[in-house]
Amino acid sequence: xxxxxxxxxxxxxxxxxxxxxxxxxxxxxxxxxxxxxxxxxxxxxxxxxxxxxxxxxxxxxxxxxxxxxxxxxxxxxxxxxxxxxxxxxxxxxxxxxxxxxxxxxxxxxxxxxxxxxxxxxxxxxxxxxxxxxxxxxxxxxxxxxxxxxxxxxxxxxxxxxxxxxxxxxxxxxxxxxxxxxxxxxxxxxxxxxx
Numbered sequence: 001x002x003x004x005x006x007x008x009x010x011x012x013x014x015x016x017x018x019x020x021x022x023x024x025x026x027x028x029x030x031x032x033x034x035x036x037x038x039x040x041x042x043x044x045x046x047x048x049x050x051x052x053x054x055x056x057x058x059x060x061x062x063x064x065x066x067x068x069x070x071x072x073x074x075x076x077x078x079x080x081x082x083x084x085x086x087x088x089x090x091x092x093x094x095x096x097x098x099x100x101x102x103x104x105x106x107x108x109x110x111x112x113x114x115x116x117x118x119x120x121x122x123x124x125x126x127x128x129x130x131x132x133x134x135x136x137x138x139x140x141x142x143x144x145x146x147x148x149x150x151x152x153x154x155x156x157x158x159x160x161x162x163x164x165x166x167x168x169x170x171x172x173x174x175x176x177x178x179x180x181x182x183x184x185x186x187x188x189x190x191x192x193x194x
Contacts, residue, residue: 004064008148011057012155015050020162022046025170061148069145080143087135093121094128116175118182124191126182127167130160131189164188 023046070076097117121128137156141149171179186192 004060005147005151008057008061008064008151009155011060012151012159015053015057016155016159016163018053019050020166024166025173061152064146064148066146066148069147069150072143072145076142076145080139080141083139083142084136085139087132087137087139089132090121090128090135091132094132096120097122114174116171116178116182118186123186126186126188127164130163131191134160134189160189 097120121131125131134153134156137149137153141153168179168183172183175182
């Protein structure tokens with residue numbers, strides 16, 4: 001089982017490292033804006049690759065034979081499902097202000113000046129997709145309380161500051177002072193409650 005956990009951790013390290021590398025501004029700038037069709041193909045292959053990679057990680061983790069970390073009950077199942085559902089809804093709401101087809105590389109991205117999105121889910125947090133992902137993994141751990149579920153959550157928590165920093169470097173370069181002002185008003189992942 002220790003060997004399986006090591007493979008799982010290394011899989012997450014590879015997933016997040018490759019994701020950061022292949023989404024880097026330096027690499028994606030090669031295809032934009034002069035070669036929009038190549039950029040769309042790149043983005044589509046990127047999305048397919050990481051979707052398959054994520055599915056492989058999840059299937060591998062479900063196949064690990066392990067005991068529960070704490071007793072599963074009707075309440076933990078409901079709480080886990082509730083948090084996971086809220087996470088999915090947050091991600092869905094985040095995509096309301098952007099084209100999912102463009103994000104996945106299925107449609108050409110609009111050329112011209114991009115607009116900073118600060119409404120909807122983005123009025124509450126700067127990175128609602130990360131917020132939703134975090135809730136999904138917390139909910140999954142509560143629903144299915146195993147070591148592999150804990151590893152999913154911990155690896156995501158380790159990656160979040162890195163992913164946020166890289167994403168915010170891109171956004172600051174793109175939007176400048178507007179993004180810096182937005183950054184002072186809105187929290188990164190966990191919203192201000194007051």
